[in-house]
Amino acid sequence: MVAEVKEFVRPEDIEAIMAGLGTRARAAARVLANVPGDRKNAALSAMAGALRARTDEILDANARDMRAAEARGTAGSFLDRLKLDPTRIEAMAKGVEDIAALADPVGSVIAEWDRPNGLHIERVRTPLGVIGVIFESRPNVTADAGALCLKAGNAVILRPGSESALSSRAIHACLVEGLEAAGLPGDAIQIVPTTDRAAVGEMLKGLDGNIDVIVPRGGRSLVERVQTEARVPVFAHLEGICHVYVHAPADLEMAKAIVVNAKMRRTGICGAAETLLIDRELVETHLKPIVGALIDSGCEVRGDDTAQAVDDRVITATDADFGKEFLDAIIAVKVVDGLDAAIAHIGTYGSSHTEAIVTDDQAAADTFMARVDSAILLHNASTQFADGGEFGMGAEIGIATGRMHARGPVGVEQLTSFKYRVRGTGQTRP
Amino acid sequence: MVAEVKEFVRPEDIEAIMAGLGTRARAAARVLANVPGDRKNAALSAMAGALRARTDEILDANARDMRAAEARGTAGSFLDRLKLDPTRIEAMAKGVEDIAALADPVGSVIAEWDRPNGLHIERVRTPLGVIGVIFESRPNVTADAGALCLKAGNAVILRPGSESALSSRAIHACLVEGLEAAGLPGDAIQIVPTTDRAAVGEMLKGLDGNIDVIVPRGGRSLVERVQTEARVPVFAHLEGICHVYVHAPADLEMAKAIVVNAKMRRTGICGAAETLLIDRELVETHLKPIVGALIDSGCEVRGDDTAQAVDDRVITATDADFGKEFLDAIIAVKVVDGLDAAIAHIGTYGSSHTEAIVTDDQAAADTFMARVDSAILLHNASTQFADGGEFGMGAEIGIATGRMHARGPVGVEQLTSFKYRVRGTGQTRP
Numbered sequence: 001m002v003a004e005v006k007e008f009v010r011p012e013d014i015e016a017i018m019a020g021l022g023t024r025a026r027a028a029a030r031v032l033a034n035v036p037g038d039r040k041n042a043a044l045s046a047m048a049g050a051l052r053a054r055t056d057e058i059l060d061a062n063a064r065d066m067r068a069a070e071a072r073g074t075a076g077s078f079l080d081r082l083k084l085d086p087t088r089i090e091a092m093a094k095g096v097e098d099i100a101a102l103a104d105p106v107g108s109v110i111a112e113w114d115r116p117n118g119l120h121i122e123r124v125r126t127p128l129g130v131i132g133v134i135f136e137s138r139p140n141v142t143a144d145a146g147a148l149c150l151k152a153g154n155a156v157i158l159r160p161g162s163e164s165a166l167s168s169r170a171i172h173a174c175l176v177e178g179l180e181a182a183g184l185p186g187d188a189i190q191i192v193p194t195t196d197r198a199a200v201g202e203m204l205k206g207l208d209g210n211i212d213v214i215v216p217r218g219g220r221s222l223v224e225r226v227q228t229e230a231r232v233p234v235f236a237h238l239e240g241i242c243h244v245y246v247h248a249p250a251d252l253e254m255a256k257a258i259v260v261n262a263k264m265r266r267t268g269i270c271g272a273a274e275t276l277l278i279d280r281e282l283v284e285t286h287l288k289p290i291v292g293a294l295i296d297s298g299c300e301v302r303g304d305d306t307a308q309a310v311d312d313r314v315i316t317a318t319d320a321d322f323g324k325e326f327l328d329a330i331i332a333v334k335v336v337d338g339l340d341a342a343i344a345h346i347g348t349y350g351s352s353h354t355e356a357i358v359t360d361d362q363a364a365a366d367t368f369m370a371r372v373d374s375a376i377l378l379h380n381a382s383t384q385f386a387d388g389g390e391f392g393m394g395a396e397i398g399i400a401t402g403r404m405h406a407r408g409p410v411g412v413e414q415l416t417s418f419k420y421r422v423r424g425t426g427q428t429r430p
Numbered sequence: 431m432v433a434e435v436k437e438f439v440r441p442e443d444i445e446a447i448m449a450g451l452g453t454r455a456r457a458a459a460r461v462l463a464n465v466p467g468d469r470k471n472a473a474l475s476a477m478a479g480a481l482r483a484r485t486d487e488i489l490d491a492n493a494r495d496m497r498a499a500e501a502r503g504t505a506g507s508f509l510d511r512l513k514l515d516p517t518r519i520e521a522m523a524k525g526v527e528d529i530a531a532l533a534d535p536v537g538s539v540i541a542e543w544d545r546p547n548g549l550h551i552e553r554v555r556t557p558l559g560v561i562g563v564i565f566e567s568r569p570n571v572t573a574d575a576g577a578l579c580l581k582a583g584n585a586v587i588l589r590p591g592s593e594s595a596l597s598s599r600a601i602h603a604c605l606v607e608g609l610e611a612a613g614l615p616g617d618a619i620q621i622v623p624t625t626d627r628a629a630v631g632e633m634l635k636g637l638d639g640n641i642d643v644i645v646p647r648g649g650r651s652l653v654e655r656v657q658t659e660a661r662v663p664v665f666a667h668l669e670g671i672c673h674v675y676v677h678a679p680a681d682l683e684m685a686k687a688i689v690v691n692a693k694m695r696r697t698g699i700c701g702a703a704e705t706l707l708i709d710r711e712l713v714e715t716h717l718k719p720i721v722g723a724l725i726d727s728g729c730e731v732r733g734d735d736t737a738q739a740v741d742d743r744v745i746t747a748t749d750a751d752f753g754k755e756f757l758d759a760i761i762a763v764k765v766v767d768g769l770d771a772a773i774a775h776i777g778t779y780g781s782s783h784t785e786a787i788v789t790d791d792q793a794a795a796d797t798f799m800a801r802v803d804s805a806i807l808l809h810n811a812s813t814q815f816a817d818g819g820e821f822g823m824g825a826e827i828g829i830a831t832g833r834m835h836a837r838g839p840v841g842v843e844q845l846t847s848f849k850y851r852v853r854g855t856g857q858t859r860p
Contacts, residue, residue, distance in 0.1 A: 034801055107800070115822055119811055126803070128833050212833060233663060233834050254856040261858035369851045370537070371464055373556070381549055381854030390859065391850070392545055403558055403642060403847035404663050405835040417833035420821070421799045424811030426684040428691035429820065 014198045021157050021190050022207030025130045028187040029155040033127050037104030039182055044100035044147055047178030048093040051143065054174050055089050061170035062139065069163050077268075081137040082164055092143045092171070095395060099147040102394040105416050106153040122421040127153030129212035131415065132203045133397070134159045134226060136218035139167035145215070146175045146189040148397050152415035155188050157211065159203060161218070162195035200225075206232040215397050215410070220325075235410050237375075237401040239325045240270030241351040242383040245277040245342045245368070247359035252286050254380060255358045256293045261382040262356060263331050264297045270399060271354050271386030274325055275332045277342045283310070283335060294331060303333035323349035339364050343371050350374060352401045354386040375401050375408040444628045451587050451620050452637030455560045458617040459585040463557050467534030469612055474530035474577055477608030478523040481573065484604050485519050491600035492569065499593050507698070511567040512594055522573045522601070525825060529577040532824040535846050536583040552851040557583030559642035561845065562633045563827070564589045564656060566648035569597035575645070576605045576619040578827050582845035585618050587641065589633060591648070592625035630655075636662040645827050645840070650755075665840050667805075667831040669755045670700030671781040672813040675707040675772045675798070677789035682716050684810060685788045686723045691812040692786060693761050694727045700829060701784050701816030704755055705762045707772045713740070713765060724761060733763035753779035769794050773801050780804060782831045784816040805831050805838040 009017070032040075051058070062084040069079055105125045112122040131149045133156060135141040142158055149156035160168035172191040179186050192199045203211060204226060213233045216226040223236050244262050246255045262273035276294075278287055288310040294301050295313050302317035314333070321332040322345075336342045346355055356378040357368040369377040376386050386409070388396025393411030400406045406414035439447070462470075481488070492514040499509055535555045542552040561579045563586060565571040572588055579586035590598035602621040609616050622629045633641060634656060643663045646656040653666050674692050676685045692703035706724075708717055718740040724731050725743050732747035744763070751762040752775070766772045776785055786808040787798040799807040806816050816839070818826025823841030830836045836844035 030803075033803065113822060115820070119815065121821060126833075251856070257856065257858050265859055365853075373460075373463065374849065376850045376852065378852040379854060381852055381857040382859050384859040385549065385852065385857070390545070391551060392543060403556075407847055408850050417837055419804065420806045420838050422806065422808040422811055422815065423795075424809060426681070426687065427811040427815070428687050429695055429812050429814040 009194050009196050011198055014194060014196055015202060017193065018199055018202035018207055021192065022130070022210030024187040025155040025157050025190060025207075026210045028185040029127065029130050029153075031185050032150070032153045032155060032188055033106070035153070035184060037106070039184060040104070040150055040153070041100040043150065043178045043182035043184050044096050045178070046181035047143070047147065047175050048096045048100075050174035050177040051089060051093040051096065051171065054170070055086055058089055058167065058170040058174070059084060059086070061166040065139075065164055065166045074163070078137055078163070082139065082167070084139060084167060088140065092140050095140075096143055096147045099151050099395055099412070102151060102412055104151070105412050110418060117427050118425060119427055120423045123418050124421050125413070125416045126419050128415055128417050129154060130210055131156045131397075132159070132211040132214040132232075133157070134200055134203060134214065134216045134218070134222065136161040136222060137164050138217075139164045139171055141217050142168040142171040142191070143175065144395060145217075145397050146172070148395055148412055149415060150179075150188060152412045154415055155190075157190050157192065157203065157207075159192040159200060165195050201229070204230045204232075213405075217398055233404065235398060235400040235402070235406045235414070237270060237351065237353055237399050239351040240272070240353040240386070240399070241275070241323055241325050241349065242271060242273045242353055242386070243275045243277055243346050243350060243355045244273045244383060245336075245346075245355065245357045246279065246282060246286060246290070247339060247342065247357055247361060247364050247368070248279045248281045249360045250282065250286065250358045251360060252289060255286055256290050258356065258358050258380070258382050259290050260293050260297050262384055263294060263299055264329060265382070265384045267329050268327050269384070271384050272327070273331065273356075273383050275322060275334065275349065277334050277336050277345060279342075280306075280335050280337055287335070291333065298329050300330040301333055302330065304335060306335045307333045325351075339367060343368065346372055346374070353399065354378070354383045356381060356383050375399070439624050439626050441628055444624060444626055445632060447623065448629055448632035448637055451622065452560070452640030454617040455585040455587050455620060455637075456640045458615040459557065459560050459583075461615050462580070462583045462585060462618055463536070465583070465614065467536070469614060470534070470580055470583070471530040473580065473608045473612035473614050474526050475608070476611035477573070477577065477605050478526045478530075480604035480607040481519060481523040481526065481601065484600070485516055488519055488597065488600040488604070489514060489516070491596040495569075495594055495596045504593070508567055508593070512569065512597070514569060514597060518570065522570050525570075526573055526577045529581050529825055529842070532581060532842055534581070535842050540848060547857050548855060549857055550853045552853075553848050554851050555843070555846045556849050558845055558847050559584060560640055561586045561827075562589070562641040562644045562662075563587070564630055564633065564644065564646045564648070564652065566591040566652060567594050568647075569594045569601055571647050572598040572601040572621070573605065574825060575647075575827050576602070578825055578842055579845060580609075580618060582842045584845055585620075587620050587622065587633065587637075589622040589630060595625050631659070634660045634662075643835075647828055663834065665828060665830040665832070665836045665844070667700060667781065667783055667829050669781040670702070670783040670816070670829070671705070671753055671755050671779065672701060672703045672783055672816070673705045673707055673776050673780060673785045674703045674813060675766075675776075675785065675787045676709065676712060676716060676720070677769060677772065677787055677791060677794050677798070678709045678711045679790045680712065680716065680788045681790060682719060685716055686720050688786065688788050688810070688812050689720050690723050690727050692814055693724060693729055694759060695812070695814045697759050698757050699814070701814050702757070703761065703786075703813050705752055705764065705779065707764050707766050707775060710736075710765050710767050717765070721763065728759050730760040731763055732760065734765060736765045737763045755781075769797060773798065776802055776804070783829065784808070784813045786811060786813045805829070
């Protein structure tokens with residue numbers, strides 16, 4: 001039985017509760033740093049088993065979250081993200097097993113070399129420490145983030161949105177069951193026991209040095225608050241204003257397929273394209289069929305005069321449509337005067353997340369990928385591949401657009417640090 | 431002729447001056463990110479040439495800094511760090527040339543792999559952006575830091591201590607001459623034009639997002655201020671409380687040589703040993719000769735009863751002597767009951783910098799290096815090897831003990847970020 005959400009907590013209690021979570025997380029992290037991979041995998045397997053065994057309990061908690069959300073008149077898209085069903089719980093369990101199947105990053109040698117004096121130097125992966133994850137409606141983040149952090153040898157403190165608190169706590173109980181079944185400390189994965197927003201503030205202050213990095217998962221306002229207030233490093237992206245640039249010469253069918261997929265496969269994810277840039281010399285041949293394909297697939301196209309001239313279903317774009325994350329079936333279209341203009345446009349309006357170039361000109365593609373300062377650059381592929389799973393990382397805790405430590409999909413490797421191991425035979429420094 | 435230090439600047443002027451430095455640094459960083467390696471190397475060679483050609487000018491500026499410092503009654507060790515002579519300037523020029531000789535990290539492929547759908551993914555090094563370096567007395571940091579940041583494609587804002595401001599400005603003029611000789615923006619390496627401490631505060635706030643990381647170089651109080659106040663990431667170490675642990679069985683001659691070198695080669699550097707731990711079972715055989723060798727080399731030994739029993743020149747250690755960075759010819763000695771006790775002692779008193787184990791027991795060494803959470807662990811080698819040059823990195827901007835992004839010696843590679851380059855043949859995501 002999942003405990004009721006404790007709604008009224010005194011500020012000094014929150015501070016004490018959160019400080020306790022921090023201290024216990026650090027202690028658990030010290031243990032985890034030296035646990036062999038098979039113990040962590042045993043815990044992950046047991047977690048998957050517990051998620052399956054306790055599906056009814058999770059669904060019951062979720063039903064209560066859903067009823068409360070509906071009673072508040074919450075939007076349908078939010079309810080869809082919140083809702084669990086047996087298929088989604090099975091996917092969660094399978095996701096945890098997939099993470100168990102990944103190679104253990106901890107202890108792996110990233111680089112090694114010999115020095116002329118005979119010293120052998122190795123750079124070896126270590127855990128980062130304690131990760132704080134602050135998320136909103138999707139209860140499955142509980143399992144994904146908990147499993148990923150454990151795999152990388154980190155302790156984690158999870159703070160779900162108040163709307164998904166009961167669902168997240170039910171899932172969390174399964175994770176702790178898995179940890180304990182493998183003889184690992186239950187404190188390796190903790191969940192904030194109050195929905196009071198002051199708890200988030202405490203996490204952002206870093207719990208007295210007991211949180212090493214914060215990962216926010218959710219909408220723009222959450223990420224913005226975290227980036228502004230956090231006194232510890234943050235792995236995040238504020239927006240995914242992704243561009244597809246069609247550069248001459250480009251194969252028309254490939255361009256059409258990539259543009260439609262980049263925009264329309266799923267419009268609500270951060271790797272969805274928001275702006276199409278196309279070379280002026282392709283206006284006669286490529287613009288009309290690409291715009292037509294977008295509109296035929298249900299997309300609203302907002303374009304300049306040139307785009308409107310090729311298809312009268314095109315709506316007038318305002319300057320505000322460029323650099324806007326629609327997260328919907330809407331795209332802004334701009335005709336540009338070649339590669340430099342496209343790179344300049346992305347520099348002005350982009351969010352350093354993901355951009356694609358479609359072209360048969362290899363040199364232009366190389367220039368584009370060298371000069372555009374985004375986490376992910378693609379040549380002749382859809383921006384929707386901006387995803388840790390699609391990159392072969394197994395899973396991701398998010399996508400980062402900052403330049404420090406992690407950039408692009410944040411998987412188990414990005415949740416590690418490193419240290420140096422130096423082996424000698426009695427060397428002293430002259 | 432080097433401009434006089436402007437001592438009285440209005441706060442609003444400082445804010446504007448610093449904001450201007452930030453904007454120009456960001457603009458220069460954008461240019462540098464796409465400059466080929468040979469252009470950067472041409473600039474570095476020209477810098478070395480300018481340092482040699484303008485040696486008299488630098489010495490003149492340094493003489494004025496020295497006179498002012500002497501007039502203030504500054505300590506001798508400080509004066510020694512401040513003082514330049516033709517040999518030190520030649521070493522600086524040679525250091526810049528050594529950095530030119532390193533491989534260009536920017537654009538190098540760190541990892542690459544193929545996906546089942548045919549996508550080829552590369553993780554490629556990019557510059558970090560803009561580095562802020564805040565340092566104290568050593569004017570040579572101007573050249574070292576400027577050259578390292580340029581090599582990694584970064585712009586840098588240098589803030590020397592007020593005592594070395596004239597020397598640093600004279601060196602800085604040579605760096606700008608080198609940049610401009612190679613057709614690179616002079617703003618790639620800027621120096622704060624005021625000694626007002628408010629300028630440091632502005633840097634720590636990040637200059638409106640125009641500083642990506644701060645590197646403090648100096649004493650504990652500087653590093654502490656930077657770590658406390660900085661709103662941007664910091665690469666630093668507060669202290670180097672390095673341990674040498676002699677574990678049975680250990681070769682006596684090797685242990686003696688390593689302990690004496692780790693402590694006494696140079697006592698003022700962060701990789702100097704501060705504490706010797708030795709197994710109780712080595713008290714009869716190893717403790718006396720090691721302590722004797724330390725004392726004979728001019729070291730004050732502070733030890734527990736057991737250590738005092740083997741040599742009556744040993745002074746009584748207090749608990750405050752453990753975990754203390756003496757930065758002097760003083761060492762604390764403790765007898766421990768084996769590996770676990772040594773690891774526990776380091777966990778309590780260490781500073782996560784550098785620790786060495788001396789032993790013939792390979793398994794014990796492996797356990798030590800796995801379980802001690804420090805940036806650098808050495809087996810049968812001196813802690814004084816904790817240095818970017820000794821690691822083969824060519825040069826370092828400092829040593830970091832944090833877990834984010836950089837750890838251990840911070841060389842050109844650690845001053846880079848990365849991005850992903852994905853090459854396809856028209857792939858769309860199912």
